[in-house]
Amino acid sequence: MKNVRPIRNETDYDWALKEIARYFEREPEPSSPDGDRFDVLAALIEGYEAKRWPIDPPDAVEAIRFRMEQAGWSQADLARLLGSRSRASEIMARKRPLTMDQASKLHREWQIPAEVLLRSAVKEPA
Numbered sequence: 001m002k003n004v005r006p007i008r009n010e011t012d013y014d015w016a017l018k019e020i021a022r023y024f025e026r027e028p029e030p031s032s033p034d035g036d037r038f039d040v041l042a043a044l045i046e047g048y049e050a051k052r053w054p055i056d057p058p059d060a061v062e063a064i065r066f067r068m069e070q071a072g073w074s075q076a077d078l079a080r081l082l083g084s085r086s087r088a089s090e091i092m093a094r095k096r097p098l099t100m101d102q103a104s105k106l107h108r109e110w111q112i113p114a115e116v117l118l119r120s121a122v123k124e125p126a
Helices: 010-025 033-052 060-071 075-082 085-092 100-110 114-118
Strands: none
Touching (some): 060 085, 060 114, 075 085, 075 100
């Protein structure tokens, strides 16, 4: 593979961006030498960006709001799912954390990633 190198600093990053840019106008064939080079450059760039500018995942309330906006749902829809208007309101106002049961329902019914919901969920008493 022609001159691919690790990305250790901004100079290396700028070099990699220039190298990969030429493939955007003329996409290489998968599994060809240029296709492999493109894949390696993309992985290097992605790794450097994730390390240099990490993006924290959303918290549960942000994820719920995003899903509601995406689907055109309201807080009333959330209340119906959770079985309580006051609980939905408290959760959205960040006054009450999700229970494990609520997190499970949101994951199952609204397909919100469980790992986002479970970070803020509290264990229910046995």
